Amino acid sequence: MVPLQMRWLEILPLGGTVAKVVGVPLARARLALLATSAAMAAVATLAAGPLSFVSLLAPHLACRIGVTRALPQLAATALIGAAIMVFADWLGRNLYFPFQIPAGLLTSLIGSPALVWMLARRP
């Protein structure tokens, strides 16, 4: 999916005007990207269950550490997201041993305040 839509992901951040100038079919590209990401999120949720806020937190973190271009950001987001989940899972298993706290609950508990804080800090 990514190679098919890579060019659009590179050009669209420059804004609608520029995208139109170089001949990107704006409406079609936006719809296709939206549909792809929605479908991929749906598949991931089906497979792993609802893990809130990781998807919101990881790309912003990637942006924060200075990865702003489409492809590197995609890779960094995947890595950061995976790292957060592994950490949350580990924390969930050890925090209140021998009971387990679901990783999804932990990410929501920690992730949502973190996200709000990051959004509030943005100038």
Add this chain to the structure above:
Amino acid sequence: MTGLTASQDPSGSTFVLSDLSFAVKGRTLLHPLSLALSGNGVTGLIGHNGSGKSTLLKLLAPQHAPSAGTIRFHDRDLKAWGQREFARKLAYLPQQAPSASGLLVRELIALGRYPWYGAIGRFGSHDRQKVDEAMEMTSLVPFADRLVDTLSGGERQRVWIAMAMAQDASCLLLDEPTSALDIAHQIEVLSLIACLAHERALAVVVVLHDVNMAARYCDEVLALHSGHLIARDDPHVIMEPAMLEKIYGTRMDVVSHGPTGHTVAIPL
């Protein structure tokens, strides 16, 4: 070269406008206008603020759809052009270029090749060669691996022009390319545009605020006043006190600078 073949159009005109008008919310920004814009050289659009010069350029780009009338580009209705096909022929530079955060100069210029390789095509050696050419034309080779965001205003404007050059279009529309530049960079950017237009036989339409710059670099000047085309002539005809007063609504005097032969308009 594509630029040359494209300009050898049978009709000889790049744009043919018939009864073109544009209105928003009952306000007419451009009154019905019919004209033909010919092939090569630099055409300047001048006029007071809100005279419709940017609107006209956006209709040609086409960033806006006209309220009425038609535009023919290379003897074909604008609506009949495919988006990528059109992008190979025409490049437009908006008044405020967007920020290109995280992109290197070379990468931004390479995006200008999109109409040629498309969404899934390969960026081949021909594309690379065109990007290198565009950087040479605009003297950007030393900046190739710099971030666009770290460049000065004049350099950044050159990058956007280079992107349009990489697009390999035969027609270039520029909306006030010098509005944020100091006098030295205005000269630099406009002489670059004029030089590219003549060397590569491009049709350039440029919106300019400064009538002196328009007179110096344009081959033909179109003057608009509140949505009407009021004059279309050689720059030296436009540079007459009576004409300038009609265009800008303020009294102006015109003096000739001996050593350079340029005429300069001075508001009184």
